[in-house]
Amino acid sequence: QVHNVINDAVDLLEFRDRVIKASLNYGYLVVSTSLQCYVFSTKNWNTPLIFDLKEGTVSFILQAERHFLLVDGGGLYLYSYEGRLISSPKYPSMRTDILNAKTVSLSNDTLAVKDKADEKVIYIFEALSGKPLGDGKPLTHKTEIVEIALDQKGLTSERKIAFIDKNRDLFITSVKRFGKEQKIVKIGTMVQSLAWNDTSNILCGIQDCKFTVWYYPNTVYVDKDLLQKTLYEKDASEFSKNPQIVSFVGNQVTIRRADGSLVHLHISPYPAILHDYVCTSRWEDGVRLCRFVKDQTLWACLAAMAVANKDMTTAEIAYAAIGEIDKVQYINSIKDLPSKESRLAHMLLFSGNTQEAEALLLQSGLLYQAIQVNINLYNWERALDLAVKHRTHVDTVLAYRQKFLEDFGKKETNQRFLQYAEGVSV
Template identity: 90%
Template structure:
């Protein structure tokens, strides 16, 4: 028996696409009610719509449509016609078939084809593979505690070539989509349903894998800013600035948005997180749409371009504690202590305001930097920095304050 699934739907921003026949798709632009029909030579096997592009694979060819122009797709031939997964990032997309992983640009050029030992592509799905502009992460099937991380452009393993290893089996992985390559983060859920976050770049030193949530069923990163959302036991949670765990751990609970999730069934999953619009599929297949505040995404934009004055203006306008907490963490991460001081004062963290004031009075740049590291809890790095700068007295002073007499 051969069967074809019809009436599949894909949605992105103002476009809704449905597969109406085996070889025909209907594109509906909801803003102006325009309808386009896309005809294909062979039957449609897989499709994906994201980042302004529709990627469709038939049994012989791959079609790439831009949402700006539906009339002239880019078409290239496929080696194998059994595409089992299409993943998109802003600059390129990944095709997975029986032969391997292939990364293509939206112009149809093959960029790379990453490989790892014992690769089985038939069992890869969107929960075990994740793609961003510069990084590709794949969960190993043979050893479920291991995640292989590749440079997307060269297809080679990142850093020292060692995969990321966790202590228990991993269920789902996701890479953030925005920001610098050096700050790329990966979030993953393990078998105990705990949510962890860690940095992808590792140079010799072990990056801390930090737990930021428990009983998480499903997660997704935002497509335009590094905001993470997930379904926790009985609530829907948004981590407006997950990087807070590396800056000031106590601040993390203040940067969360939580909503009662009793209307979701047990096995709900996050389908997409575009702009401030989240789509969740319940166990019975019905879709739920949620909206979150647009302000944290705007704040991420300001922080990325170091427009701290605008960030302060936004926080004063919105008057929301969560937003102030995000601004405080972003400012410390970017070592803008003046903004951090104002933001901490706004959320009533007086002890931190005093500490930041004492940092500003320090004489040398190195000691200021070391105390910022110390503020974020990176005692080892702070000490190394002071010793390299020859500030041995201050390094001893730090260890005395930490009651670290052995050092």
Template identity: 90%
Template sequence: VHNVVNDAVDLLEFRDRVIKASLNYGHLVVSTSLQCYVFSTKNWNTPLIFDLKEGTVSLILQAEKHFLLVDGGGLYLYSYEGRLISSPKFPGMRTDILNAQTVSLSNDTLAVKDKADEKVIYIFEALSGKPLGDGKPLTHKTEIVEIALDQKGLMSERKIAFIDKNRDLYITSVKRFGKEQKIVKIGTMVQTLAWNDTSNILCGIQDTRFTVWYYPNTVYVDKDLLPKTLYEKDASEFSKNPQIVHFVGNQITIRRADGSLIHLNISPYPAILHEYVSSSKWEDAVRLCRFVKDQAMWACLAAMAVASKDMATAEIAYASIGEIDKVQYINSIKDLPSKESRMAHILLFSGNTQEAETLLLQTGLVYQAIQVNINLYNWDRALELAVKHKTHVDTVLAYRQKFLEDFGKKETNKRFLQYAEGLEVDWNKIKAKIEMEIAKERERAAGSPAARA
């Protein structure tokens, strides 16, 4: 073992033949035919040693808090103190064919690609070894080639990235509560990928470009912003079929097809930005972006701020990248009378129409839910809500009539014709009703415990 910082050299000798070794997160894990040795990089003299049931360890994967051993008998998760944490199992499990591309580990989650059905990924809680959430595996429409879990943040925000056989790169959340989870495509012609060890930055080789997704979560917050959050570089120097081996700090190690290693450095600033945002240091984050003067950093900050519902920072960031329409929309959100309305419009801003409507209905803001659907031209849903809650049917019909008149069209929808029979549209009445709804919402917001406090 050669310490490149102080040039110290340690020679580690083992009683039996070394089968596998892995060095990461400040620990060296070595498996021999009979035992497993865990060395701390701070002290090479006293390793922690425990016996193995089988001496055929085929894979060692490390996370910050624990590591995974894969042998002929199964998957075993150990702490760095040598304690067995869990041993996840799934139907038809074959451990002999698992490798670093088909298994991924983070501090709280383990993901394994199924061999029997290659469209399926089994996701487990690391500490208990039980399937995550509702117990159903993650299923994709085509066969999956490579998987990778992000390493930082809370379990509820854990993301998995995977490449399918068409070489498309997708990202999705591992936490699912019975509803269909959005699996979103963020890249095409991707050959290899890796997450950073200390922040949720993803890198990959995409066609002839080496690409870094500084904040892949942007795709759930503001899809249009994703191209602005990327760093790209020509990848022709890596030759054919390169493989990303490590992405540690701001250094990426790539193995070429001939076995030689190439080291790349990327900007350290996005990782610092991730750190500031995870600690809610928004002023420091803005200061950093002003110092770096990079459009990608501002785009990342805009998406991070919207994801954390910090609209003041989002406004500064969007203004810095010239997205004036979004700045105006954020300003309109600030002027809304109640917290519920503001939350719903932030959800709308991120394209989550269904969640926004549900939030408004749950908090009794029926008119606002109807108005959201009118603004989005979801006429059938707007009418359905108005009829169901016996309110603002005339409002929906009036807006629909105005919409058709503006485009010189006649009403053809049977439901609208049915409700329009014998109903006179009076805009003065409708405007008075709308003003009353807004006043009612203001009063309610003023009377809430949060407002009083």
């Protein structure tokens, strides 16, 4: 029985066979019986799309905006809402009978499955082809993983996966990796349950007696210090023990308490609006929204989003609003740099991506800047390596090193510096 709460219309859906599983999400109701699968659009209950199933033992249905996943004894099958089989991903030692909402996650372009044979591994597939993503290697963590979740919105290249490990720590990492060392960052501890929002990349979780919302989890890759400022926290003692987040739709979070009752929570709608503005590069509207709401959390989100999208002007306004004057000054100094490459490199430095910044400078032929960056970070060995390798500015590196040691009243003990100092008069 389908009851439309808006206009009180009631539809009775009858099936030829016994109903095994059903799932209602993203405007579609997917029902599997022992022989067939029915896809109903919520706009029209009279004409479902019906297709036959190979096996009648569907154990799990998972929906995304554009397609849905059926799990049965034979494997994983990804179907479009038109009933077309898109792909059937496979991985070694696949056991489908134990897959559930915590161990499988689906977004419009990506499917993630936690392995049972090795619980530290997550297999990530392209949804449309069913092939492993990127370099084909699964994502590996140092401890066993308990729950996984993919974000739903944004570009495919920026797809993120959040997961909770056995120690109840919450981590986030990028799904796309091409030979680069994967950067798994911890963003929470004692997390019991998590869920991504369906319309924007906002993450919520129940963390150590607190209900926490990470309004912009990507902040950890942009400016770690800001992460705490982009959180919303609320006391979760009212949810009793072991509450689980059922869904996070729009600005409403549904939580199931241990006794089975559902609790609905509402969060601020403004961060989602800000996400929309940023996705469409409407920075001025974003600034206007923050000025209207007058909330530090929102300003912090805008600052991180602006840095992530290399929008210096907005970043400067947002950092000024949250009182991070040192960062405003640094951004100003970046804006004054002459070349586009050096500006980009310093933005990468701002986010803590030293190696990428150095690589960009070397690629652009800005040798001196690359050496200077390492000197500023006291990476003396690397600065000397670059100078020697490119046979330039060795004397500069030695001079800075000498001044540094004099300031601290120390003597040179590094053999390499002593060796080069003999041949160069500083």
